[in-house]
Amino acid sequence: MSYLPHTELDREKMLAACGVENLEAFFETIPNEHRFPQLNMPGPLSELEVLKELQELSESNAEATHYPCFLGAGAYHHYVPSLVNHMLLRGENLTAYTPYQPEVSQGTLQTMFEFQSMICALTGMEVANSSHYDGATSTAEAIIMALNHFRGKRTKIIISPTIHPHYRQVINTYTQGMGLTIVGQENLEADLDDLLTELDDQTALFIIQNPNFLGELEDLQGIENAVKDVGALFCVISNPITLGTMKPPGEYGADIVVGEGQPLGIPLSYGGPYLGFFATREKYVRKMSGRLVGETVDAKGKRGYVLTLTPREQHIRRDKASSNICTNQGLMVTAAAIYLSVLGKQGLRKVSELCYHKAHYAAKQIDKIPGFAVRKDQPFFHEFAVHCTKPIIEINKSLFDEYGLIGGYDLGQDYPHLKDHMLLAFTEMISTDDIQCLCDALGEIS
Amino acid sequence: MPWKTPEDRLYTKTDEWVMLDGQSALIGITDYAQDQLSDIVYLELPTIDESFSKDDIFATVESVKAAADVNMPVMAKITEVNNDLEDQPELINLEPYEGAWFVKIDVQDVSQVEELMDASTYADYCDSRSS
Amino acid sequence: MNISDNIAEPTVYELSSPGRSGVTLPEPDVPVEELPTDIVRDDLDLPELTQLDVIRHFQSLSQLNHSIDSGFYPxxxxxxxYNPRVNEDAARLAGFMHSHPLQDVNTVQGNLALMYELQEWLKEIGGFAAVTLQPAAGAHGELTGIMMMRDYHLSRGDxxxxxxxxxxxxHGTNPASTTMSGLEVIELPSDARGNVDLDALKSECGxxxxxxxxxxxxxxxLFEEQIEEVVKTVRECGGLIYGDGANMNALTGIVRPGDIGFDVMHYNLHKTFSTPHGGGGPGSGPVGVSERLVDFLPTPIIEIVEQGNDQDPPLYGFASPKHTIGRMKAFNGQFGVLVRAYTYIRIHGATGLRSNSEHAVLNANYLRSKVQDVYHLPYDRxxxxxxVVEGRWSDAPEIHALDISKRLMDFGFHPPTNYFPLIVHEALMIEPTETESRETLDKFANALIQIADEARxxxxxxxxxxxxxxxxxxxxxxxxRQLVLCCRPSYLSDPQYVNS
Incomplete structure (x- = not known):
């Protein structure tokens, strides 16, 4: 199968116009012994055959529409209204690139602008960029922004032990060459008060996740003052669905709000592509990396949108750029913008409430099962930890093999003190029947 | 070429100007620099009492198409900052040598002043880069 | 003046009408739990529209875009x-689209098999010992590669x-990624034929x-004419070679960068392997490495953990390289993009990939031959x-490359890349790709020629x-100068921002 338009006659005429005999002649600058290698790969196939092959591969996976999925831990199975996918498949959305030429890119630009606006609304912040790769890289970029804000004069970052373990790992990778002191991973049982005692005049950024990785709601009241007292910045990693009902981090004085945008109309897709959202205060906007769309007018006075503040970016600043970020998650931004528009004020609140109600009902039911205890240290939103009497890996295997359920996340992998704790997530996709199945199964397994 | 290079001050290779007044001095960027950058939209200035060595970056200017670091011509301590410029960065394009001074400094090493260019040397230097 | 004359399409907030809703959600099927009032928000400033409102709005917006599907995009x-639509169908197969990234590996063998195969193919296409699929974009792959190079030397006490x-x-991402890794950039000049200046390279190597x-x-x-000499020079001082694979569409099946001595290279799946650009992303930037960097790859990579036999397929799983630089991104790379690239490579096979590169090169040279008498080629080979051509003429002094680009839009074409690379004055960088026909190239060349005439x-x-x-x-x-980054009504009416 090929998508080439060239006929034999085309090729002849074109080669003649180029003054060469054959296609091979274009490659004479390439070292002879390495030219035209024999690649050991399967031969070409038609679209029909490939789709069949892929269908088989895909069917060897278990997935959340056939197996009730209680796995969250940073990626969630939510309902995506049909129109989101239909609009993404429009060629003008799918096959455009970065809007370098605003005259022929107003669709992409205005969509990004509206996304920025809705992220501001959700987070209670003043400016948002048009996305990073995912929640983890957004968080890493928050650190880079804080370092730039303090021009490298403050080098300590305090990170709550209950941020997503992958985010912590990504932060560690990103910051290896930066000479930072990262505090908050020595003692994974440390609570918020312990963390606040680490604040000092060397602290650039204080990062907390809410709800935290264990699904618990943190008490954000009072953090702002403690952080401001030492002149540091305050970053909250947030879940956008919970913001459908909960007070936004902006109301608690956050300077930066980041998070995983996947719950906003983006399928699980085995981990990506997702989008990382990033919002901050207007006074820090020039320290924020990533694509940013601003409103302006065209030569005829008509309202329009452009990529703005681009001189901060790598294609102009090169080695002095604050980040190497080049693109955004374009199409995922379009998905989230459409999702937020169609759910709107009432819809998002409703999704948020449904998640909350289901999780709280499930927690009560599970807590009644002998051998299972829901961790109740703090209030939670739509995810909670359950202590089990058996290793989680065994429980999950039984849940899947015997009951067709995708069980929760094994917290012991990241938190030794939470060995035999399972993190369960509940969204609007989980029915009361699913919860009953889970409880029945757990009752029999225990 | 038409860039202004007033006689009453000294210049650097990185297109800053210095107007000395005894131990203190005003610093800004030159007509040539603002022309190269085109429409300046943003300026970031240091704070009073900050100290800089010669050639340290003490400010950043951004236009729509470019961003440039502004270097300290001599070892200095900041005594005054032209905060009006942050609200009106276009002044740098309109009057680079008058209203658009960036900072006032206390010169910490007078010997470094001798390394700066006079107006005619700087004018030649601008011309040499414009061909 | 009627305001509607001055906007192409209202914003989603301007279209909003209190009380409307686009989706009906089920009523709770569980007892309702009161949310804690002290943490519940007072208002949520999202728009309120019907489904039809939303469809019309985003349909109108999309129609303001140029795209590959609407016309030539050089x-x-x-x-x-061309972005084949079969890629989209493949990525939307339920098993791919609805599987959770943290599922037990036994329940996602299809995903892992696909990723493993794609790793193998990218190893083969580039001539590398191993590949990571984790990086989310080309720039992210660069960062990954540079960190591996840095850690390789550090692990040897160097x-x-x-x-x-x-x-x-x-590309500007190269120096920016270097700085992000805590390293310094040394810029090398190009010589008169557009190659790396060998003398400058030799004097910097140490x-x-x-x-x-x-x-x-x-x-x-342009292919580096002295690439073997360049590689040898860097090797001799103990350095590694990073290849920016942005231009791999010229080389699939033509030459393997690993064979000529490259230690690291990122692929851009959204370029070479036809995954859609989506208005700026998602991209995907897998990185291939030579033997000496295998242990430094990001964690995890996909491996066969139990060999298969005639009856059973192998068992795929995750592995962490011995001296891994760590994790670059949450979860498993831009998986949906990987499925699309897999589909594309599987359709083409080795012969198809080579043919694509050959025809991409044919199209570029053909177009070049059509315009070279009218546009100056700074490197004429x-x-x-x-x-790259220069978008300027001495007898049309007020015309810049940007003006040519803007005029090209009137002919229904997307302009070439402007002002890049930086070493060419008024650069217009033109990449036609292999999927464009001779007729399209002729029309584009004629437009460029007509514009050159109009310039005078x-x-x-x-x-x-x-x-x-x-x-x-x-x-x-x-x-x-007057930043307006948000169209939320309550934001705009807040006195704090009205004057800013």
């Missing part, structure tokens, strides 16, 4: 080739190596060099998949272009 260095050599024709980052073919569309005879036409696009030239100065 944006240099971006490889805007702590003095802090510098990365980068030619002046490189015991403080981490390696060289090179784009080959470079951003002028056969190009690979793209070429009717320059005003260029200076005020574009004329037939949804919008005219934008006031970028106003956008940057």
């Amino acid at each position: 944006l240099g260095s971006c490889t805007m080739k 702590n003095a190596r802090r510098k990365i050599l980068i030619p002046d024709s490189a 015991e403080d060099i981490v390696g060289l980052m090179i784009t080959n073919p470079n951003t002028l569309g 056969a190009c690979l998949h793209e070429f 005879n009717n320059p005003e036409l260029l200076l005020t272009a574009p004329h037939v696009t949804p919008s005219a030239r934008m006031d970028e100065v106003q956008a940057a």
Whole structure:
């Protein structure tokens, strides 16, 4: 199968116009012994055959529409209204690139602008960029922004032990060459008060996740003052669905709000592509990396949108750029913008409430099962930890093999003190029947 | 070429100007620099009492198409900052040598002043880069 | 003045009407739990629209875009080739689209098998010992690669190596990624034929060099004529070679970068392997490495953990390389993009990939031959998949490359890349890709030739272009000076921001 338009006659005429005999002649600058290698790969196939092959591969996976999925831990199975996918498949959305030429890119630009606006609304912040790769890289970029804000004069970052373990790992990778002191991973049982005692005049950024990785709601009241007292910045990693009902981090004085945008109309897709959202205060906007769309007018006075503040970016600043970020998650931004528009004020609140109600009902039911205890240290939103009497890996295997359920996340992998704790997530996709199945199964397994 | 290079001050290779007044001095960027950058939209200035060595970056200017670091011509301590410029960065394009001074400094090493260019040397230097 | 004349499409907030809703959700099927009032928000400032409102709005917006599906898109260095729709169907198969990234590996063997195969194919195409699929974009792959190079030297106790050599024709992401890794950039000049200046390279090579980052073919569309000498020089000082794979569409099946001595290279799946650009993303930037960097790959990579036999397929799982630089991103890479690239590679096979590169190069050279008498070629030798012309003439002094680009839109074409690479004055970087027909290339060449004529005879036409696009030239100065980054009504009416 090929998508080439060239006929034999085309090729002849074109080669003649180029003054060469054959296609091979274009490659004479390439070292002879390495030219035209024999690649050991399967031969070409038609679209029909490939789709069949892929269908088989895909069917060897278990997935959340056939197996009730209680796995969250940073990626969630939510309902995506049909129109989101239909609009993404429009060629003008799918096959455009970065809007370098605003005259022929107003669709992409205005969509990004509206996304920025809705992220501001959700987070209670003043400016948002048009996305990073995912929640983890957004968080890493928050650190880079804080370092730039303090021009490298403050080098300590305090990170709550209950941020997503992958985010912590990504932060560690990103910051290896930066000479930072990262505090908050020595003692994974440390609570918020312990963390606040680490604040000092060397602290650039204080990062907390809410709800935290264990699904618990943190008490954000009072953090702002403690952080401001030492002149540091305050970053909250947030879940956008919970913001459908909960007070936004902006109301608690956050300077930066980041998070995983996947719950906003983006399928699980085995981990990506997702989008990382990033919002901050207007006074820090020039320290924020990533694509940013601003409103302006065209030569005829008509309202329009452009990529703005681009001189901060790598294609102009090169080695002095604050980040190497080049693109955004374009199409995922379009998905989230459409999702937020169609759910709107009432819809998002409703999704948020449904998640909350289901999780709280499930927690009560599970807590009644002998051998299972829901961790109740703090209030939670739509995810909670359950202590089990058996290793989680065994429980999950039984849940899947015997009951067709995708069980929760094994917290012991990241938190030794939470060995035999399972993190369960509940969204609007989980029915009361699913919860009953889970409880029945757990009752029999225990 | 038409860039202004007033006689009453000294210049650097990185297109800053210095107007000395005894131990203190005003610093800004030159007509040539603002022309190269085109429409300046943003300026970031240091704070009073900050100290800089010669050639340290003490400010950043951004236009729509470019961003440039502004270097300290001599070892200095900041005594005054032209905060009006942050609200009106276009002044740098309109009057680079008058209203658009960036900072006032206390010169910490007078010997470094001798390394700066006079107006005619700087004018030649601008011309040499414009061909 | 009627305000509606001055906007192409209202914002989603302007279209909002209190009380409307686009989705009906089920009522709770569980007892309702009161939310804690002290943490519940008072208001949520999202728009309120019906489904039809939303469809019409985003449909109208999409119609303001140029795209590959609407017309020729010769944006240099971006490889805007046809994006086959079968890729989209593949990525939307339920098993791929609805599987959770943290599921037990036994329940996602299809995903892992696909990723493993794709790793193997990318190893084979580039001539590498191993591949990571984790990086989310080309720039992210660069960062990954540079960190591996840095850690490779550090692991050998070679702590003095802090510098990365980068030619002046490189993408801006190269130096930016270097700085992010805590290393220093040494810029190398290009010589008169557009190659790396060998003398400059030799004088910079020493015991403080981490390696060289090179784009080959470079951003002028030219293959480094002395690539073997370049590689040898860097090797001799103990440095590694990083290849920016942005231009791999010129080389699939033609030459394997690993064979000529590259230690690391990122692929851009959204360029070479036709995954959609989506208005700026998602991209995907897998990285291939030579034997010496295998242990430094990001964690995890996909491996066969139990060999298969005649009855059973192998069991795939995750593995962590011995000296891994760590994790670059949450979860498993841009998986949906990987499925699309897999589909594309599987359809083409080795012969198809080679044919694609050959025809990409044919198209570029054909187009170049059509315009070379009218546009100055700063480096006049056969190009690979793209070429750079100067968008200026001494007898049309007021015309810049930007004006040519804007005028091209009136002919229904997306302009080439402007002002890049930086080493060419008024650069227009043109990459036609292999999926464009001779007729399209002819039309585009004719437009360029006509514009060159207009530049002399009717320059005003260029200076005020574009004329037939949804919008005219934008006031970028106003956008940057009076920042309006948000259209939320309550935000705009807040007195704190009204005057800012």
